[in-house]
Amino acid sequence: MxxxxxxxxxxxxxxxxxxxxxxxxxxxxxxGSKRTKDILYDSSDSASERHRLDVYTPRSTTSKTRPVVVFIHGGSWDSGSKNMYSFVGRRLASQGVVAVLINYRLAPAVEVPEMAVDCSHALVWTYRHIAEYGGDPNQIYVMGHSAGGGLAALLAVNSHYFTQLGLMQNPIKGAILDDPAGLDMFDYLKKMEYPGDEKYLIPFGKKADVWQMVSALYQVDANCPPMLMYTGEETYPSIIKSSRKFDQQLKKFGIRHTLTIIPGKKHVGMAVQLFWKNNLIYKDLRKFIGVDQ
Structure with a gap:
């Protein structure tokens, strides 16, 4: 007994x-990190929590400015929050990075083009203010998971989002894409191969030219920054397919990049693994952005 x-x-x-x-x-x-939360990055809508970001800085001091990673959350373009990924901010800061986690407006309030504009506003804020937090405005990298990965890729390859906000050039020096969704929504929404695909017409609308405009695959040119791409071996087939197409497009233009398939990982697991400081993505990221750890 x-x-x-x-x-x-x-x-x-x-x-x-x-x-x-x-x-x-x-x-x-x-x-080991300090969080400054809910900073307004777009004064045109000061009441909205969707136009706010958090900055995570290492508590250790240094005479040098630190590289910056702006993280864009996922959530199928209609859900999610920077607060859900606070562990990413802390992990990055613990590795000597100034991390910026952003919110952006979601469907059905807005569609993806407006989401991309929100994210570009957050990056422009970062470029103009991150030195106040010990970050280097000339070393800004963008990172995202799922829908956030698709938005990160779009901003990395399309400088128009920044020139229309007054910057002379794209401030993004590189991108880290974690199981990115939406790299080729033009093809995806034309085919509608999977059950429930109609729901994506809410964030993307019904115009094929818009689907193409917000699909990073069709914006790649020779001026794109280097990228690290990761997909889970057991993630959604559409993500695997579009990531491989994006990989080929980057090769076509000679963009320095890697595509890594992580064995056994499903879509959610690709985000959850970021809880652990020494997972493969962080190890590669440290080398990619030049953090001495």
Missing amino acids: VLSRLLWLAPLTLILLTTLLVIANEYAVAS
């Missing part, structure tokens, strides 16, 4: 121990 009770308690003990270890790890990482 005693043995059976102990065996019953063992899984609960393991769960409790695991939870305590995760909390302890999170506390240790958080203590």
